[in-house]
Amino acid sequence: MTDDLGLFADEPGEHRRRRPDPERFRRRKRRRWVTALAGLFVLLLVGGGVGYGAMQIMQIGSYDDYEGAGTGTAVIEVKAGETVSEIGSSMSEKDVVASTSAFIAAAAENKQINSIQPGYYMMRKQMSGKAAVERILSADAKVGRVEVRGGMRLDDQLAPDGKKTPGILTMLADATCTKNKNDCTTSEQMHEAAATADLASLGVPEWAVEPASQADPKRRLEGLIMPGIYDVKPGAAAEDVLREVLTRSAAQMQAAGLPQAAEGTEHSPYEMLVIGSIVQSEGITKDFPKVARVIENRLAPPQMRLGMDSTINYPLDKPALLTAPEDRERPGPYNTYLNYGLPPTPISTVSKEALQAAERPAEGDWKYFVKCQKDGTSCFGKTQAEHDAFIKQAQENGAY
Structure with a gap:
């Protein structure tokens, strides 16, 4: 009888051992791994629908936990x-x-x-x-959450009722407070850091460092904080807070077009920011491009004075647009009724929309505008006669 299947021993009393097949063993091993991995994958899919995955479920099977509200x-x-x-x-x-x-x-x-x-x-x-x-x-x-809106200023503003509305620096200082008031950075400390800290180390964009350094110390960070929501670490030092906020703002300005948008224009990036701040303070969003055009037309030869009320009230810390005659006659770098050209710094925060209007003004010959509707809409004129007519219309509408 032949022993084709290898079932019989070569010698009496002994069984013939089969020679191991390495390739066959590796195939079987691979199949076992594939089966195990497939099973694990199914478990993960099922676990993902009811929790955070098999690993998380294994971890929370037994755990330490406190009792109560702490x-x-x-x-x-x-x-x-x-x-x-x-x-x-x-x-x-x-x-x-x-x-x-x-x-x-x-x-x-x-x-x-x-x-x-x-x-x-x-x-x-x-x-x-x-x-x-x-x-x-x-x-x-x-x-620690602070919301900065377009048109806000660094310093506190004097409201019509005589009370003060907190400015950005006061808001940032207040955001550092916890229930333990000893952890607070004061408004005075925040103002001091804004006026004295190295601008580059605070995160001020390189193109803004030189013009900002030439400004009045208390005004030098004006306009360099973009609108947005900022999270302030409670107990943080003033310089650390400003560095975090200004670094984020610099990235937002770059996303909004600065400094690249100033290339090929007659303005520096910092001047673009100044124009954007006036646009922000003088008009509502839909009128921004036209307000920017009025500014450009007044700056172009033969140059006119800008005559913007918002620049008059800026150093007076007043939010109102209308100005008193005595204020318009008061000399100073922000008096655009007396001075030609732009003021030395921005006069408020600048929204993305206002900055883009400064970068791309509307086409037109307007040199005058006045708020002529109660919703803030402005009427734009090419001549003094048109402007006077729009002022009369604004008064009739109760908007002036």
Whole structure:
């Protein structure tokens, strides 16, 4: 009988051993790995629909957690793009929660966690995971947020009722405060840093450093902070706050066209910013391009004085457009009723829309304008006679 299948021993009492097949072994091993990986992939897909994935589920099976709402205070920063796990890790490091997993487990039960915004949050120490999630989602937790709008100024403004409206520097100083007032940077400290700190080290764009350094120290940062929402770290020093804000603003200015938009024009990038600030202060958004054209037409030969009320009121810290006769007669670098050319600095923050209007003014021969409608719309004239007629119309409309 032949032993084609190798079932019989070569010698009595012995079984013939089969020679190992290395390639066959590797194929079987690969199949086992493929099967295992496929199974794991299915688990991850299923887990993703009900939590944060198989890894997170394994991690929160058993974890440390505090009880209650916690005590004391701790500031947590949420950075753009951070995951729930990364936020929980930051909290764990500062003893806000007992473990990252405690926060993850509580967050899995609250879908609002996906809407959390970057910034700084005032938390308590030794909170339960559930309490930490509820706290960070509450309106009271968000701290250090400052909204800068177009037309705002560095210094406080005198309102018609005699009260003061906080300026940007005061707002930034106030944003550094926590419940412990000893951590605050004062408005005086913020103003001092704005007037004395090295401009380049603060993040002022290179093209603005020289003209800003020649300005009155208290005015030199005017217009260099773009509108937007800024997150200020509670307890931060004045220079650190200004550096963060000005660095972000410089990037926004570049995105809005500066300094490139000044190339091929008769203006420097800083002059573009000055023009944009006047446009911002004198008109509403839809009129920005026309206001910019009036400024250009008055600057062109034969040059006229700009005659802008907003520049008169700027050093007086008044937000109103109308000016008193005695103020228009008061000499000073911002008096465009007496001086030719542009004022030495911007007179307010400049929105992207106002800056783009300064870069690309509307086409037209207008040299005059006045707010002639109650909604702020201006009427634009080519001659003094047209302008006088529009002033009469504005008075009849109750807009002047």
